[in-house]
Amino acid sequence: MINEVVRLKISSDRMEAWLEILNVALINELDSSDLHTFLKEEKLETRLFCFDEQQWKTQLTETGKITVSKGIPHENGKDGxxxxxxxxxxxxxxxxxxxxxxxxxxxxxxxxxxxxxxxxxxxxxxGLDVYGxxxxxxxxxxxxxxxxxxxxxxxxxxxxxxxxxxxxxxxxxxxxxFDTYEWNEDLSLETGNIDFIGSVYIKGNVPTGYTVKANGDIHIIGLVEGAKLKAGGNIIISNGISGMDKAIIQADGDVIVNYINQASVEAGNNLIVTKSILHSQCVAEESILCENGSIIGGSCSAGHKIIVKHIGNLSNSKTEISLGINKRKREELEQFQKELTTYEINKNKLLVLGKQLQEKNNLTTNERIMLLKQRKMLEVTEQNLQKCEKAIEELQISIGNYQDLDVIVNGTMYDNVELNFGKYSRVLNREYKYIKASLKEKEIVIESLK
Missing domain, CATH: 2.40.50.100 (RNA polymerase II/Efflux pump adaptor protein, barrel-sandwich hybrid domain)
Incomplete structure (x- = not known):
């Protein structure tokens, strides 16, 4: 009979159940036990019932529907x-x-x-849905x-x-x-190349042919020409890089620069450019951010995102844009995986040898020496295994998922731009404006930002 009086509805996420009244005239013929029986027959979890035992009929008559059960939402853990x-x-x-x-x-x-x-x-x-x-x-x-x-x-x-x-x-x-080394002029023959354990702060220019190495950061107020910079931290260049295809810039952290022209730049974290990247080879483990400038010619590769105003130009200069793991990391991961396999094979061989020696009743002097060597080699092999596993885990975390990669263009992306997402590639044969490019179901998709 209850099915003639009310109808049960469940939300699409199964987090709420409610009754809708069908026949007001018959509502008083029901009581709370009828409702409990009905809901149990519908397999709803009794612990989650939330209706008023005394007022439910009045509320249902007045409003036409009442909530009878609510699920408990799940709570994802908070990131550290x-x-x-x-x-x-x-x-x-x-x-x-x-x-x-x-x-x-x-x-x-x-x-x-x-x-x-x-x-x-x-x-x-x-959490729990209304069915428990x-x-x-x-x-x-x-x-x-x-x-x-x-x-x-x-x-x-x-x-x-x-x-x-x-x-x-x-x-x-x-x-x-890090301790910081400061130089208040252009690099010259007076200073020679700089190789410092801490950070380097140069208030002048770095001309062609010079090398600056630092375990910490490198901060240069002036211009970098065809020079080589290598930092264990960040590289900050207030002016820009005019590399003449000779400049090589490498940082384990961020590279922050006004502009890049004809240079090779590699950032272990983000590459942040204020104006433009012209005919250069740039790699960033995380993202390339050139939000108010252009990327024209050359190739730019990032681990997660590239955000830029314009890509390419009216002359249709060939410009390559790549997202995902770069070649160096892929080769590094493959090498660790090969080493891991080798260590696992060696470990199994050492375990077999150790078992054979331990099963003998009376070991000779040479066998005792061999058993000691076996134990030492097993210990070293297990340590190497752990190091390999840790390195592989860290690399796999940094590689990420191709589905999380984006190229965002807040201006124009011109003809003859090649987009690469991992192993997937697409060459554009027309102009696009205000778009986001991403990988969906193994296809590079271009969507409007408007």
């Missing part, structure tokens, strides 16, 4: 993060600038100063940033602590503190 105790903002405000070339300030830190606190991720909470089915939650992601050079970690406080007075350098992977 670092709560910073220091000022991380490096971009100068307009009132702080003394010249149009001033872009960033160098953050410093004192010995024994706490840099930040590591906050661990949470596991999350599972469990809804799984996702745990939060761990922080991959670790203490690097001249930085310690206090396990009791979960804090990163500076071990020296120096320059703070922060990337996604490492927190480091």
């Amino acid at each position: 993060y670092i709560e910073w105790f220091v000022q991380l903002e490096e971009i100068l405000e307009e009132k702080e600038k003394t010249s149009f070339r001033d872009i960033k300030k160098i953050p410093t830190i004192n010995k024994d100063m706490e840099i930040g606190m590591l906050i661990h991720p949470t596991a999350g909470k599972s 089915n469990k809804i799984k939650s996702k745990p939060g992601k761990k922080v991959i940033t670790k203490a690097g050079r001249n930085v310690g970690f206090d396990d009791k406080k979960n804090t990163f602590v500076s071990q020296i007075d120096g320059k703070l350098s922060i990337s996604d992977k490492l927190i480091q503190v």
Whole structure:
């Protein structure tokens, strides 16, 4: 009879169930036990019933429908993060600038100063739908940033602590503190090449033929010509790079520059360009950000995103844009996988040898020596296995998923631009404006941003 009086409806996500009245005249012939029986027959979880035992008929008559069951939403875990105790903002405000070339300030830190606190991720909470089915939650992601050079970690406080007075350098992977070397003029024969354990700050230009190496950051106020720069941290060039196809710029962290012309640039994190990238070979492990400028000619490759105003030009200069793992990382991953296989084979052989020797009752002197060597070699092999597994895991995390890759063009993408997403490729034969390119179902798709 109850089916003649009310109708049960379930939301598409099965997180809510409600009754709709069909026959008001028959409503008073029902009681709460009839409703409980009806809902149980519909397989709804009794723990999630939420109607008023006394007022449900009145509410149903007045409103035409009432909610009878609500699911428990799941809660995904919160990602871990670092709560910073220091000022991380490096971009100068307009009132702080003394010249149009001033872009960033160098953050410093004192010995024994706490840099930040590591906050661990949470596991999350599972939920239930109205039928009592469990809804799984996702745990939060761990922080991959670790203490690097001249930085310690206090396990009791979960804090990163500076071990020296120096320059703070922060990337996604490492927190480091470096001493800084400063030079107030152009590099010349008076200085020669620079190779310094900390950071380098040059207030002049770096001419063709010179090399600057730093375990920390390199900050250059002037122009970089056909020179070589290599940094374990970030590279900041306030003016630009006029490379003449000779400049080689490599940073384990970010590369931040005004413009790039005919140079090879590789960033372990992000490549951030204020104006333009012209006829250059650029690689960024994370993203290339040239939001107010153009990429014309050459090739640009990023691990996750490329955001730019224009790609190519009216002359249809061939311009290659690639997203996903770069060649160097792919080769590195393949090498570690080969080494892992070799170590696993060696481990199995050593285990068999050890078992054969241990099963013997009376070992000879040579066999005892062999057993000692076997144990030592097994220990070393297991250590190498762990190192390989860890390296493979870190590389696989950095490779990511092709589905998360985007090229965003806030202006025009011209003809003769080649888009590559991993192994998938598409050459454009017409002009596009205000678009996002991504990989969907193994096809490079171009969508309008409007």
